[in-house]
Amino acid sequence: MGERMHDIRLSVNGVPHAATVPARRLLSDCLRHDLGLTGTHVGCEHGVCGACTVLVDGRPARSCLMLAVGAEGHELTTVEGLADPGGPLHPVQQAFRECHGLQCGFCTPGFLTLIAAYLEEHPDPTEAEAREAVAGNLCRCTGYTNIVAAVLRAAELRRAGPAAVPEPAVPAEERP
Structure with a gap:
């Protein structure tokens, strides 16, 4: 029997997203693989290096330590969301x-x-x-x-x- 899947809704960079993920899917993997937001990098996969840092409700968080299902209901900002596309740099x-x-x-x-x-x-x-x-x-x-x-x-x-x-x-x- 396969792993149970969960339907989640995430707000990333002000845009609503829906994904179906296993309970243990890391937020970093969800952002990169399920949502195609590859700006978030994964280095150590242990929360040590900080390459995967995103903002959760405006506060820095290591996305390799957070489960995607735990991000539901929070506003996420990735590097792609720091500046508006085509606008000035942040x-x-x-x-x-x-x-x-x-x-x-x-x-x-x-x-x-x-x-x-x-x-x-x-x-x-x-x-x-x-x-x-x-x-x-x-x-x-x-x-x-x-x-x-x-x-x-x-x-x-x-x-x-x-x-x-x-x-x-x-x-x-x-x-x-």
Whole structure:
């Protein structure tokens, strides 16, 4: 006898979705495989690296540690939902671009969602606070210097308002 399936409804990036999943389907797998939102990356599958970080009701959560059925009734935001398609980049995306906050890009979606939530509650972080804020996500490439600079730059861009973030020069599907 096969595993029991569950019909779930998820609100992801402001869009309602329906999926039929086994009870043990991880949210990260549901987002990637069932909904086709592949911006959420899965690294360690143990909640350690942070690559799978998404926002659940505006708060960062490791989607590899959460079951998809447990996400029903919550508002989810993935990296794809940080900026409107065809619109300006989110300040964190723009700051990562300006400050060269990524190299291979694998960890980037988790950093972007984490930092976006962090800046909602801490709009003017110091360098030490920015470093502490990103310490829970792992990057094997950058050494964090440019990521911390991107946090500080994103805070500046947010304070300056939407006019400070230029229209994207790259198509939405190629954004970090």
